[in-house]
Amino acid sequence: MTAGPADDADVARWTSSLGLPGLVDLHVHFLPKPVMDKVWAYFDRATTHYGTEWPVHYRTDEQDRIATLKTLGVTRFAPLVYPHKPGMAQWLTEWALEFAARVPDAVPTGTFYPEPGAGSAVDSALRAGARVFKAHVQVGAYDPRDPQLTPVWGALADAGVPVVVHCGHGPLRGDFTGLQVFEEVLERHPNLTAVLAHSAMPEFGAAFDLLAKYPRVHLDTTMVGVPFAEAMSPLPPDWTSRLADVADRVVLGTDFPNIPYSYATQLQAIAGWAADDRLGEPFLRAVLHDTPLRLLTA
Numbered sequence: 001m002t003a004g005p006a007d008d009a010d011v012a013r014w015t016s017s018l019g020l021p022g023l024v025d026l027h028v029h030f031l032p033k034p035v036m037d038k039v040w041a042y043f044d045r046a047t048t049h050y051g052t053e054w055p056v057h058y059r060t061d062e063q064d065r066i067a068t069l070k071t072l073g074v075t076r077f078a079p080l081v082y083p084h085k086p087g088m089a090q091w092l093t094e095w096a097l098e099f100a101a102r103v104p105d106a107v108p109t110g111t112f113y114p115e116p117g118a119g120s121a122v123d124s125a126l127r128a129g130a131r132v133f134k135a136h137v138q139v140g141a142y143d144p145r146d147p148q149l150t151p152v153w154g155a156l157a158d159a160g161v162p163v164v165v166h167c168g169h170g171p172l173r174g175d176f177t178g179l180q181v182f183e184e185v186l187e188r189h190p191n192l193t194a195v196l197a198h199s200a201m202p203e204f205g206a207a208f209d210l211l212a213k214y215p216r217v218h219l220d221t222t223m224v225g226v227p228f229a230e231a232m233s234p235l236p237p238d239w240t241s242r243l244a245d246v247a248d249r250v251v252l253g254t255d256f257p258n259i260p261y262s263y264a265t266q267l268q269a270i271a272g273w274a275a276d277d278r279l280g281e282p283f284l285r286a287v288l289h290d291t292p293l294r295l296l297t298a
Contacts, residue, residue: 004271005264012073014267018284022075024292026132027164027197027222027253030062030079030106032095043258050171052231058257065257066103072263076296077256078107080164082136089113090121097128107131107296112152114142119151126159131296133163137182138174144185153185157192162295164220164253168200168207170233179206186214193295195251198222202233208242211249218295219246220253221287225269228260244278251292 005014015023031039046054058065069077079099081092093110100108109132110125112118122133133156137144144167156163167182179200186192192214199219200207211217223229225239236242243250254266267288274284 004268008072008262008264011264011267012071015073015288018281018288020285020289022073022289023252024289024296025069025074025077025254025256026162026195026251026292026295027220028069028077028079028256029081029258030065030096030099031081032092033062035081035092039258043260050232054260056257057259057261058263060257066105068263069256070105074105076105076107076293078109078132078164078296079103080109080132080134081111082134082139082166083111083113084136084139084141086113086115089115089118093121093125093130097125097130109133111135112149113140114146114148116148118148119155122152122155126155126161131161133161135163135165135167137165137167138172138177139166141174141176143176144182149185150188153189153192157189160191160193160298162193162195162218164195164197166197168196168198168203170198170201170229179203179210183210186210186217190214191216193298194218195220195253195295197253198229199224201229204236204239208246211246218249218251218291220251221266221270222253222255223259223266225273226261226265228265240273240276240279243273243283244276247279247283248286248291250283250287251295252288 005011040056043054043056081096083089089112096109100106108129110130111134112122169177193216195218196207197220225235
C-alpha cells in the first residue's frame with residue numbers, strides 16, 4: 001500500500017507513484033482580494049468563533065497560491081466563491097468566470113443566493129460555461145428550500161452540473177444547516193448532482209444515508225479525518241467500511257488556502273483510509289483524480 005506524501009514537497013512524487021497525471025481538487029477558494037482579506041480576518045478571530053486557533057497555512061498573494069497548486073501537481077481545481085448577503089452572488093460569479101479564463105488550471109465556477117433573479121443568473125452562468133457551483137448555507141445563513149432557489153436547483157439538476165453544498169452543522173451550527181433540511185431539496189430535485197462539502201461534518205452517518213437514497217449525491221474530503229478536524233468532529237468507527245459502499249462517489253476537496261495545516265495533511269488522511277483492503281489504490285485514484293474529473297466533464 002502506497003503511504004501518503006511525507007510533506008508538500010513530496011506530493012507530486014506520491015501522486016505520480018499512483019499512476020496519476022495530477023490531482024483534481026473540487027474544493028479550493030479563490031476570491032476577490034477584499035473578500036479574501038475579510039475571510040482571513042475572520043479566521044484571525046477563530047478562537048472567539050470556534051474556540052481554537054485557525055492560522056491560514058497558505059496566506060500568500062494570489063499568484064503565489066496559484067503557483068503552489070501547480071507545484072503540488074494540482075492539474076484542475078474549482079475556485080469556489082460564495083456570498084454572505086444579497087447582491088453579491090452575480091458579481092462573485094462574474095469574477096470567478098474571469099479568474100478561470102486567465103488561470104488555465106481553474107474550472108469556471110459560480111454561486112447563488114436566494115434573491116430575485118437567482119434563477120436567471122444561474123442560467124447565464126451555465127451558458128457562460130460554469131462547471132461547478134458553491135452553496136454555503138452556513139455562511140449565507142439562508143434556507144436552501146427558499147422558493148427563489150427552486151429554479152436554481154432545477155437548472156443545476158437538468159444541466160448535470162455539480163454543486164458543492166456546505167449544509168452540515170460543522171464547524172458552526174446555522175439556522176438552516178443540517179442534512180434533514182437539505183434532504184428536502186433533494187426530495188424535490190432527486191437528480192441534483194450535489195457534493196456534500198466536508199462530507200456534511202459532523203453528520204457523517206446521515207450523509208451516507210443520503211447517498212444511499214440519491215445516486216447523484218457525493219462526498220468531498222475537505223478537512224475530513226485530519227488531526228485538526230478530528231479534535232472537533234471525529235470520524236465514526238465504521239467510516240472506511242461505509243466508504244467502501246460509495247467509493248466511486250467521493251471526491252478530493254481541501255479548502256486550500258484557508259486550512260490551518262499543510263495540503264499534504266489531507267492527502268495523508270485519505271491515504272490512511274485507503275489502507276483498508278476494501279479501498280486500496282483504486283480508491284485513491286478515483287478520489288484524487290478520476291471521480292472529480294468525471295463530475296467536471298459530465
